[in-house]
Amino acid sequence: MKFGTKTAAILLLLVALVLVDYLASSIPARLDATADSIYSLSPGTKTMLGKIEDPITLDLYFSKDASGLPIAYKNYAARVREMLRQYVRASHGKLTLNIINPKPDTPAEEKATAAGLQPQVSRQGGEPFYFGLVVTQADQQKTIPNFDPNREQFLEYDLSKLVYSVQLIDKPKLGLITSLPLQGTSPQEMQMMAMMHRQPQPGQFVIEEWSDTFNIVPVEATATELPAGLDVLAVVHPENLTPKLQFAIDQFLLGGKPVFLAVDPSSQYFKRQGGQQAMYGGPQPNVSSDLPKLLSAYGIHYDPTKVVGDLEKATQVQTANGALTRYPIWLSLTKDDFNAKALPTAQLNSAMFIEAGSLSAQPGSATTFTPLVQTSPQAGDVAAAALQFAQPDEIAKQITPTGKKTIAALVTGKFTTAFPDGAPKDEPAKPGEKKDTESADHAHPTPALKESKGTSTLFVVADTDWLFDDYSVRKYNLFGQTAAQPLNDNLAFAANTVEFLGGSEDLISIRGKGTSLRPFTVVKAMEVQAQQKYKEKLTELDTRLSQVQAKLTELQGKKNEGNRLVATPEIAKAIDDFRQQQAAIRGERRQIRAALREGIESLGNRLLIINLLASPLLVGLFGIWFYRHRRR
Amino acid sequence: MKQVCPVFKREFLGYFRSPVAYVFLIGFLFFSVALAFSRFGGFFESGVASLDRYFMFFPWLFLFLVPAAGMRLWSEEKRSGTLELLFTLPITTLDAVLGKFLAAWAFLSLAVLLSFPMAITVAYLGDPDWGVLLTSYLGAILLAGGYLGVCTLTSALTKNQVVSFVASVGACAILVFLGYSGFTDTLEKWFPVSVADVLANFSFITHFEAFTKGIIDPKDLVFFLSLIGFTLFLNVVALER
Numbered sequence: 001m002k003f004g005t006k007t008a009a010i011l012l013l014l015v016a017l018v019l020v021d022y023l024a025s026s027i028p029a030r031l032d033a034t035a036d037s038i039y040s041l042s043p044g045t046k047t048m049l050g051k052i053e054d055p056i057t058l059d060l061y062f063s064k065d066a067s068g069l070p071i072a073y074k075n076y077a078a079r080v081r082e083m084l085r086q087y088v089r090a091s092h093g094k095l096t097l098n099i100i101n102p103k104p105d106t107p108a109e110e111k112a113t114a115a116g117l118q119p120q121v122s123r124q125g126g127e128p129f130y131f132g133l134v135v136t137q138a139d140q141q142k143t144i145p146n147f148d149p150n151r152e153q154f155l156e157y158d159l160s161k162l163v164y165s166v167q168l169i170d171k172p173k174l175g176l177i178t179s180l181p182l183q184g185t186s187p188q189e190m191q192m193m194a195m196m197h198r199q200p201q202p203g204q205f206v207i208e209e210w211s212d213t214f215n216i217v218p219v220e221a222t223a224t225e226l227p228a229g230l231d232v233l234a235v236v237h238p239e240n241l242t243p244k245l246q247f248a249i250d251q252f253l254l255g256g257k258p259v260f261l262a263v264d265p266s267s268q269y270f271k272r273q274g275g276q277q278a279m280y281g282g283p284q285p286n287v288s289s290d291l292p293k294l295l296s297a298y299g300i301h302y303d304p305t306k307v308v309g310d311l312e313k314a315t316q317v318q319t320a321n322g323a324l325t326r327y328p329i330w331l332s333l334t335k336d337d338f339n340a341k342a343l344p345t346a347q348l349n350s351a352m353f354i355e356a357g358s359l360s361a362q363p364g365s366a367t368t369f370t371p372l373v374q375t376s377p378q379a380g381d382v383a384a385a386a387l388q389f390a391q392p393d394e395i396a397k398q399i400t401p402t403g404k405k406t407i408a409a410l411v412t413g414k415f416t417t418a419f420p421d422g423a424p425k426d427e428p429a430k431p432g433e434k435k436d437t438e439s440a441d442h443a444h445p446t447p448a449l450k451e452s453k454g455t456s457t458l459f460v461v462a463d464t465d466w467l468f469d470d471y472s473v474r475k476y477n478l479f480g481q482t483a484a485q486p487l488n489d490n491l492a493f494a495a496n497t498v499e500f501l502g503g504s505e506d507l508i509s510i511r512g513k514g515t516s517l518r519p520f521t522v523v524k525a526m527e528v529q530a531q532q533k534y535k536e537k538l539t540e541l542d543t544r545l546s547q548v549q550a551k552l553t554e555l556q557g558k559k560n561e562g563n564r565l566v567a568t569p570e571i572a573k574a575i576d577d578f579r580q581q582q583a584a585i586r587g588e589r590r591q592i593r594a595a596l597r598e599g600i601e602s603l604g605n606r607l608l609i610i611n612l613l614a615s616p617l618l619v620g621l622f623g624i625w626f627y628r629h630r631r632r
Numbered sequence: 633m634k635q636v637c638p639v640f641k642r643e644f645l646g647y648f649r650s651p652v653a654y655v656f657l658i659g660f661l662f663f664s665v666a667l668a669f670s671r672f673g674g675f676f677e678s679g680v681a682s683l684d685r686y687f688m689f690f691p692w693l694f695l696f697l698v699p700a701a702g703m704r705l706w707s708e709e710k711r712s713g714t715l716e717l718l719f720t721l722p723i724t725t726l727d728a729v730l731g732k733f734l735a736a737w738a739f740l741s742l743a744v745l746l747s748f749p750m751a752i753t754v755a756y757l758g759d760p761d762w763g764v765l766l767t768s769y770l771g772a773i774l775l776a777g778g779y780l781g782v783c784t785l786t787s788a789l790t791k792n793q794v795v796s797f798v799a800s801v802g803a804c805a806i807l808v809f810l811g812y813s814g815f816t817d818t819l820e821k822w823f824p825v826s827v828a829d830v831l832a833n834f835s836f837i838t839h840f841e842a843f844t845k846g847i848i849d850p851k852d853l854v855f856f857l858s859l860i861g862f863t864l865f866l867n868v869v870a871l872e873r
Contacts, residue, residue, distance in 0.1 A: 006869055010865075010866065010869065014862070017859070017861075022830070022833075024853075030849040031847070033764060033767045034846035035763055035764075064829075066825070074832070518761065521681075521759065610749065611665045615748075615749055616657075616658040619661070623654045630649070
């Protein structure tokens with residue numbers, strides 16, 4: 001070939017290379033090799049798309065020409081675009097996708113801002129850009145103001161939720177009875193809290209999750225009846241509910257409407273409040289909650305004085321002195337601990353429960369008790385009252401494993417009323433108070449239900465802390481706004497459950513997908529074994545140490561009796577001996593603590609050496625064989 | 633094309649006749665494992681049964697190791713004068729280029745596959761996603777092919793192995809950094825955004841990442857294969873000039 005021809009061929013081929021790559025990037029198919037098909041449309045999305053009745057428009061706004069756009073966003077935009085195309089294909093013509101590039105000062109930009117999209121600026125500077133989605137059906141419009149590459153694993157859920165929610169003309173109503181500030185501190189309470197020097201509480205993300213599908217109707221604990229037209233009822237950490245309200249809950253459930261009930265033997269929120277109030281001499285709040293009358297009538301056993309500790313599912317926490325230790329009453333649960341056959345938990349991979357209680361079915365109960373979340377068999381009870389001053393290490397020693405404990409359960413079937421004598425009568429009037437002569441039965445003209453009309457569904461969970469942001473999300477700043485990334489599937493579980501109770505099953509099958517954490521099971525088992533192995537030895541050492549310390553204090557007391565130095569040589573020697581014993585025991589305890597980690601560390605080192613040497617050794621042996629073979 | 637096989641066989645076995653190849657294999661396997669277990673990699677401390685933290689170093693390891701394996705492909709033949717001898721044989725330039733490239737690629741693939749004890753380790757420690765492991769290995773092999781394509785080209789352009797090595801490290805580094813925001817920002821200052829986008833699409837890292845997540849996307853497959861094809865074509869042109 002001549003030089004000119006060669007150059008032309010090279011240039012042509014270069015153009016072809018760019019073209020081929022460009023064309024390949026527009027091929028919509030791709031192979032998802034992950035075990036859970038986390039990058040493909042799930043059956044739930046497909047079913048949901050198949051049910052769409054009226055056309056829906058998807059407007060994807062992406063300023064692809066903006067300068068300084070982070071490469072991660074460009075890649076993510078391609079991912080979002082491709083996923084939306086999959087939606088359009090699966091909707092059989094019900095979805096229309098428009099890809100819009102809103103250039104500055106154009107009608108497209110105005111439309112984007114009018115729909116609630118916000119321009120973003122990357123950390124490196126550059127032009128502001130739009131990257132969001134507007135979903136419209138008739139006069140209903142929903143948006144994702146900013147796509148966040150950190151939420152890639154939840155992309156399908158976020159999109160499906162938007163497409164689903166835009167079809168809801170009237171959201172179902174969720175009644176919320178709670179003593180916790182899940183919705184944030186109200187303006188009235190703020191003043192009171194300021195006077196008491198208490199921090200106002202921001203609204204929790206779980207309420208945002210629930211608000212996406214429900215209209216939340218708050219119900220006061222002092223109410224005597226439930227507002228009309230509720231579809232689902234959530235009772236979270238019930239405190240001082242009036243008997244009439246309890247009766248209303250009972251009748252709501254027996255009437256066939258679903259109830260979400262979260263009780264807690266030890267609420268972190270109230271524990272913290274207790275600490276603050278103690279500083280100002282206030283009364284200690286009750287940290288536990290219960291609805292004993294209702295729970296026992298429905299055949300559920302729950303003890304508000306016991307907290308579950310699990311040696312295997314302990315969470316690693318930092319102690320006051322900065323050391324890392326496993327805290328067995330903070331449960332970090334994984335995929336295996338969730339009921340894979342039940343819809344609300346089928347797709348969950350991780351959750352965290354803080355000082356949870358346990359639930360079980362009472363023998364002979366007519367209802368069906370389905371455990372949804374369970375601990376490992378290495379779990380046992382700890383008295384809630386003993387947690388106040390106990391150190392993490394000491395708590396582990398108090399646990400004697402008694403088998404799996406149920407943290408959350410679904411109870412279904414025909415429930416019997418907790419009020420066999422009908423609605424509770426009014427409280428007798430206090431002196432000077434005008435008595436309401438109207439009887440409760442008159443307030444409920446319809447006869448009280450003695451038994452469920454059809455099948456009733458009650459979801460019970462023995463913890464309330466898991467609903468707080470502190471244990472469910474990591475908040476961070478995204479272009480000046482607070483964004484949240486799930487730490488675990490707590491929020492997904494909360495949303496799944498109420499949506500399941502509210503009847504939208506399609507969304508549940510999507511959520512939680514792709515968060516599949518695959519932990520080192522071998523290491524976890526070793527940690528449990530080590531703790532079990534040294535448990536007795538540590539207890540014995542601690543007992544000896546406190547005996548020695550008691551002796552020392554006693555002897556030192558004698559020495560300084562009446563401010564006079566009366567230390568005989570014998571006492572001085574005994575003090576010296578005990579001090580030496582104390583140091584020796586402490587040393588032994590340190591050694592055991594080191595031994596607890598030793599097994600795992602040496603496994604890590606062994607694996608490092610095996611991996612460093614195995615293949616090089618194989619290569620070396622092959623080399624020797626090859627060399628000898630050649631010489632022959 | 634019939635002669636590709638004999639060239640491949642001769643070249644591939646040739647690797648094992650030289651101690652340099654063993655040093656290369658051992659060095660690669662040793663460093664890749666050491667990096668994964670190091671404080672930067674944190675493979676064991678992460679407690680997650682996945683090889684993410686092993687494969688994330690591959691684009692950087694390959695940046696030096698592939699040029700080291702590919703620098704001698706043509707430079708050595710040119711320097712020692714065996715290139716002329718090679719072309720007196722009844723083979724075409726394309727046969728020779730393909731045979732040599734495939735042999736070197738097979739050798740690099742062998743290096744990648746010899747990291748199998750790491751896969752066994754995660755399987756022992758937990759329950760890894762085998763689909764993701766397989767696509768990660770496929771991605772690593774294609775990544776090695778992409779680097780190698782560039783290296784064979786620089787090797788064909790010079791007699792000097794050191795020059796070939798430095799040129800391939802430079803060229804491959806550009807193809808790695810194209811995916812970084814700072815680099816694309818500079819490109820955007822020189823070219824329109826759409827041109828900068830096309831150039832940024834030629835980054836090794838972005839195309840490799842999808843494989844490590846368990847996705848086989850046609851655009852990533854086409855990227856590596858077309859890059860290999862293009863560099864091999866240039867290789868032929870360079871040898872025939």
